[in-house]
Amino acid sequence: MLTLHLNNGWRLTLVVMSLLSACHHALGQEAIAPAAMEPAAMESAAVAPVTRPNIVLILADDLGFSDLASYGSEIQTPTLSALAENGVSFTNYHTAASCAPTRAMLLTGVDSHRAGVPNIPEMIPPEQRQHAHYQGVLGRNVVTVATLLQDSGYHTYMAGKWHLGMTPDLLPSRRGFERTVAMADSGADNWEQKPYIPIYEKANWFADGEEFELPEDFYSSRFLVDKTIEFIDSHGDDGQPFFAYIPMQAVHIPVQAPQEFIDRYMGVYDSGWETLRKQRLVRAIELGIVPADTAMVTMSTTKDWDDLTAVQQRYEAKRMAVYAAMVEAMDFHLGRLVAHLKSTGKYHDTVFIFASDNGSEASGLADQDAAWNHVAMRPQGYSVDYATLGLKGSFNTLSPSFASSAAAPLAYYKFYSGEGGMRVPLIIAGESLPQKPLLSNAFTYVTDITPTILALTGVSAPGQRYGGRPIEPMIGRNLLPLLRGAVQRVYAEQDAIGYELAGNAALFQGDYKIVINRGPLGDNQWHLYNIVIDPGETADLSSTMPERLQGMLGLYQQYVVDNGVLPVPAGYNDQLQIIFNGLHDRFGRHILLFVLSFLVLLPFYIAYRVKNKE
Amino acid sequence: MNKILRVIVALPGILFVVTGLRWLVDPASAAAQFGMPLLDGLGRSSQIGDMASFFLTLGMLILIALITAKRVWYYPAIMLLVFTAVSRILAWLIHDAAPAVEMIAPEIIIACLLLFASRRLAEEG
Secondary structure: OEEEEOHHHOEEEEOOOHHHHHHHOOOOOOOOOHHHOOHHHHHHHOOOOOOOOEEEEEEEOOOOOOOOHHHOOOOOOHHHHHHHHOEEEEOOEEOOOOHHHHHHHHHHOOOOOOOOOOOOHHHOOHHHHOOOOOOOOOOOOOOOHHHHHHOOOOEEEEEEEOOOOOOHHHOHHHOOOOEEEEEOOOOOOOOOOOOOOOOOOOOOEEEOOEEOOOOOOOOHHHHHHHHHHHHHHHOOOOOOOEEEEEEOOOOOOOOOOOHHHHHOOOOOOOOOHHHHHHHHHHHHHHOOOOOOOOOOOOOOOOOOHHHOOHHHHHHHHHHHHHHHHHHHHHHHHHHHHHHHHHHOOOHHHEEEEEEEOOOOOOOOOOOOOOHHHHHHHHHHOOEOOOOOOOOOOEOOOOOHHHHHHHOOOOOOOOOOOOHHHHEOOEEEEOOOOOOOOOEEOOOEEHHHHHHHHHHHHOOOOOOOEEOOEEOOOOOOOOOHHHHHOOOOOOOOOOOEEEEEEOOEEEEEEOOEEEEEOOOOOOOOOOEEEEOOOOOOOOOOOOOOOHHHHHHHHHHHHHHHHHHOOOOOOOOOOHHHHHHHHHHHHHHHHHHHHHHHHHHHHHHHHHHHHHHHHO | OHHHHHHHHHHHHHHHHHHHHHHHHOHHHHHHHOOOOOOOHHHHHHHHHHHHHHHHHHHHHHHHHHHHOEHHHHHHHHHHHHHHHHHHHHHHHHOOOOOOHHHHHHHHHHHHHHHHHHHHOOEOO
């Protein structure tokens, strides 16, 4: 590939033999040898864009809607605030309510059901697993943005959580990423190579497709940024732009942070979750993140702070302090990346995209300090002691009550289709972006990220085939017109965007949303909200706008048919399913051996007993 | 003590007989209870015949064991329950069936109850 450098770091790349980049792909990778590529793929890969910025795509894990300072949080996130001041903050951005479906849609622009990841594999019941598109791993019928960029001459790096498949052919090194260090599980410890829940035998880390041992001085946010910097520096200034995907572990459970960050938040949350939720609402209104008259609902899982004893309040306040510290630690290390790019002259050519994979997680115990939990955590090598909360060897989570504050002023949490599970921060920033508005209230969706990256980099979206095989079409929209301030919305009033995850579902159309949430928190009924004027989903419009409700329900049924959405089995419980799938995957062989041994030995035992009686 | 145990053992026995009769009288609702649709043709014949005979036999074995107080009548009932539970576990492990804990747990518990009753309430032979 020949590359010419132009002024101000912008590059005009002549793709003379760009398809040769496919030659280093091993068999089974997304891209294939040039001779076998389809015309449509060649057309896509051979586009020579005029401007080719670097792209840094950062994905926080389980970060709530108001967890950033620029979205109303008391948590100090100066790096992301600086990016927000130099870009556009989206206040009506939606993602899937769980991590793997989000990651599939984020990297492909394709609906999660069509991409093979309608749910995380740990939660998919056997009734659904019988279907090819319900495996919970990224299908071969989709192409990642990394592949498209790599085939167009980009260096592509990834450091962080993958969770889209663990077998060698499913790892990021086979999905368009040139250099990778990837954690394949739903989560892992932030201080050491250790599984965070017993469904995993070990924390599965891979580097460039091979099993990988973490260093002794590991802390997730620091390590992932260090590796990203290492990858970027490894190619020096060879003239090729880069795409760096950094899916952080922060702030997924276990919630852990360095002591110096925790110290900054000790005492900050002593007034409790109700106070914090109100404070965040006020700040979000002041910042223009939500309308001035935004109302909130109190979730049934939110306890009364005053009912707690002083000891319980102290413990809960520290749980939240560790959470805040983990957010700030992530921001601090992202700041190191920004500083590095500035010092190496790459910052001005770089566009940053920051988002969360879903809303705040509320699956932590309401009473983490319960005596039985201290005992239950020991076999996993974890402590929940107050003194060491958040440090190495400690298993900290956010209680449902404080999780509701992290999602403030929204209702519901991760896994649910309420705004608290689906609406998260999105910041797109960069010196090279056109003059832009600071805030956008336009509806945007996770599938829009890949088309936007392609537009930023001048790479054409693939057609119906890529790399010699048919692929699913992208459904996302290019957000560049919004970034330029040229339009107010990229989805027309009549455009409908459907969504489903484990029976919790939603459909967005214009300013409206229909939503259904299953138990234990939901009532399994459809509700209609205007999420632009009522992001807290407090006023159900089902009875006052029945025609709109019926129309949107019809569109949702069409979405179900078009995307092969399967119903969940009767009595499905996502948390129980994790346990059963974990037992099956980790201990299935042991259970099978025990049961078969029982069946084989039983006749001998009966014969022995009968003989003795005689 | 033994009277209470007799009542506790009789309850599942009666329940199994009623379930068997349900398969004969209202097979659609009985099938729904076990998470399956009512099949058609030969499948329906096998479904109703096998399921009804399974539960009628199981329930009557338990009741006969109680009435005769002979230990030997308990064993086939225990075997039916244990093998059903084991088969469910194998179906989950090998054939992608649902884990069916809500079915397996009562089957194991009742099998253990019958084993205990066979020691307390019955004689040899």
